[in-house]
Amino acid sequence: xxxxxxxxxxxxxxxxxxxxTDIMLKGVSCTRINLRDFLIQPIVDKRHDPAGFTKVxxxxxxxxxxxxxxxxLVFATPIYWYGMSGQMKQFIDRWSQSLRxxxxxxxxxxxxxxxxxxxxxxxxxxxxxLPLIQQFQYIFQFIGLEYIGYxxxxxxxxxxxxxxxxxxxxxxxxxxxxxxx
Numbered sequence: 001x002x003x004x005x006x007x008x009x010x011x012x013x014x015x016x017x018x019x020x021t022d023i024m025l026k027g028v029s030c031t032r033i034n035l036r037d038f039l040i041q042p043i044v045d046k047r048h049d050p051a052g053f054t055k056v057x058x059x060x061x062x063x064x065x066x067x068x069x070x071x072x073l074v075f076a077t078p079i080y081w082y083g084m085s086g087q088m089k090q091f092i093d094r095w096s097q098s099l100r101x102x103x104x105x106x107x108x109x110x111x112x113x114x115x116x117x118x119x120x121x122x123x124x125x126x127x128x129x130l131p132l133i134q135q136f137q138y139i140f141q142f143i144g145l146e147y148i149g150y151x152x153x154x155x156x157x158x159x160x161x162x163x164x165x166x167x168x169x170x171x172x173x174x175x176x177x178x179x180x181x
């Protein structure tokens with residue numbers, strides 16, 4: 001049985017992205033974390049510094065350990081200004097640090113995992129959200145994470161996504177897939 005980790009990048013509790021993810025993973029055993037509940041400091045880029053990155057006193061290590069322990073990663077984020085949330089971006093930016101971490105081979109470990117994306121937005125997300133899906137595909141491709149799919153939902157105010165029949169249908173379709181892992 002695959003171990004699934006949901007990385008929720010929403011700043012709002014029980015927002016549309018979280019509600020859609022809940023439908024998609026109903027009855028599926030998984031670990032869920034809200035990035036908003038963790039302190040993730042901005043990256044100071046030292047990719048090319050011979051000494052590497054300076055240790056940062058925040059919660060990133062705790063999250064990356066969870067990532068390392070799971071087989072499937074679900075990246076769930078609202079569409080904020082046509083991109084991923086700040087919490088999600090901050091987390092992914094820190095991967096540069098993990099790539100230089102000599103305690104493990106981050107890229108090799110990520111190649112053994114699968115990645116999925118859930119996004120919700122209020123301004124024509126089925127079209128305007130596609131560049132964000134593509135951004136995740138490029139991130140996954142770079143890191144070696146196998147891209148398995150996505151769900152887009154339309155919603156602005158809390159609960160709007162529950163009226164998006166297309167999103168609910170897609171979430172239910174993917175629920176069957178996740179139950180089979």
